[in-house]
Amino acid sequence: MPDKPTAITNPWAHLRQLTPARIALGRAGASLPTDAQLDFQFAHAQARDAVHLSLDCADLAVQIEQQGHTCLQLHSAAPDRNTYLQRPDLGRRLSDESAIELDKHTHQNGAGYDLAIVIADGLSALAVQRHALPLLQRIEEQIEKDGWSLAPITLVQQSRVALGDEVGERLKAKMVVMLLGERPGLSSPDSLGLYFTYDPKVGRTDADRNCISNIRLEGLSYNLAAHRLIHLMREACRRQLSGVNLKDEAEMLSLDDNSPKVGNFLLS
Numbered sequence: 455m456p457d458k459p460t461a462i463t464n465p466w467a468h469l470r471q472l473t474p475a476r477i478a479l480g481r482a483g484a485s486l487p488t489d490a491q492l493d494f495q496f497a498h499a500q501a502r503d504a505v506h507l508s509l510d511c512a513d514l515a516v517q518i519e520q521q522g523h524t525c526l527q528l529h530s531a532a533p534d535r536n537t538y539l540q541r542p543d544l545g546r547r548l549s550d551e552s553a554i555e556l557d558k559h560t561h562q563n564g565a566g567y568d569l570a571i572v573i574a575d576g577l578s579a580l581a582v583q584r585h586a587l588p589l590l591q592r593i594e595e596q597i598e599k600d601g602w603s604l605a606p607i608t609l610v611q612q613s614r615v616a617l618g619d620e621v622g623e624r625l626k627a628k629m630v631v632m633l634l635g636e637r638p639g640l641s642s643p644d645s646l647g648l649y650f651t652y653d654p655k656v657g658r659t660d661a662d663r664n665c666i667s668n669i670r671l672e673g674l675s676y677n678l679a680a681h682r683l684i685h686l687m688r689e690a691c692r693r694q695l696s697g698v699n700l701k702d703e704a705e706m707l708s709l710d711d712n713s714p715k716v717g718n719f720l721l722s
Contacts, residue, residue: 474641474672494640501638506535509579511609517587518573521594524606526559528552528621530613538612545614547656548621552610556624559606566626568602569687570654571633574613578635581646585669585676586633589646592680593631600688615649615663622654629687629696630654636667645670648679650686652696662697 466478479490486494511527518525529552530545532538538545548556560566571593573586590607597604605625610617615634622630629652636647646669651658664686669679682702690696 476640497640497643500643501640504578504580504635504638504643505539507579508535509575509582509611511611514573514583514586515609518590518607518609521587521591523604526555526606526608528555528608528610530610530617532612535612542614545612546616548610548617548624553620553624556608556621560625566628567605568628569597570605570608570618570622570625570627570630572608572610572613572618572621572630574610574617574632574634576613576615576634576647577637578644578646580638581635581644581670582633584644585646589633589648589669589676589679592676593683596680596684600684602687615647615660616658618649619651619654619658620656622651623656627654628652629690631683642668642670642673645673648683650683650690650696652690652694652700660697664696664700664702666702 462481467480468478470478476490476494480487482488485491515525515527529549530538531547531549532541532544533549571590573582573590575582594604605627608621608625610621613634615632618630618632618634621627629650632649634647634649636642636645639645645667648666648669650664650666651662666674666679666682668674669676686696686700686702690700693700
């Protein structure tokens with residue numbers, strides 16, 4: 455009987471300490487080692503679970519209100535998760551009931567706001583549950599310094615990115631920021647995305663928005679994400695635009711660091 459193949463270590467295995475990417479996994483015969491295969495299957499299961507996990511909106515709304523905000527719970531036109539995954543178009547607009555609720559709020563409060571913040575489950579409710587509140591706190595600290603007025607925080611279920619523009623338009627907000635769970639990857643099931651639009655209106659395209667992605671403990675920090683967002687907001691107000699014509703040229707430093715640094719080595 456021939457000997458069973460044993461796992462052969464890849465000589466580049468030490469590089470795995472520098473990246474979560476699946477490199478230098480070794481081999482057992484012509485296949486992956488058992489540990490690497492099981493790890494892949496576990497990561498795939500985590501990604502699938504993140505897509506189908508429901509966001510606990512009631513608990514999140516309580517936490518938002520404990521921070522001193524008014525919170526409006528809304529829903530997209532997609533009635534459930536299965537419909538949301540199969541009909542992206544329904545996730546891009548509010549349900550009739552939610553649209554009426556926003557219009558009622560705007561009618562009662564008259565003038566609009568400088569900024570509307572939308573928190574949505576997107577494709578990873580796990581990302582929202584873990585990272586939305588800490589990031590919201592960092593953003594709030596900065597907008598208070600700039601004196602921007604903030605609309606009630608809107609919490610939307612079964613939402614796609616474009617829905618934020620409708621929320622911003624109905625609230626008569628000059629700018630809208632959407633915090634949304636990104637499509638899970640095999641090394642990042644809890645990645646949060648941030649989407650910013652100046653002068654939000656229904657019909658805006660991806661070219662009209664700026665995106666800051668991979669906000670999580672292993673990715674972009676809350677402080678740095680908030681810092682980059684505030685830079686974009688200030689420039690957007692000055693130039694009255696957002697999207698592809700508004701580049702993210704924020705200096706890459708934390709909010710606690712006052713020393714100037716070059717933001718992009720490619721531009722130096």
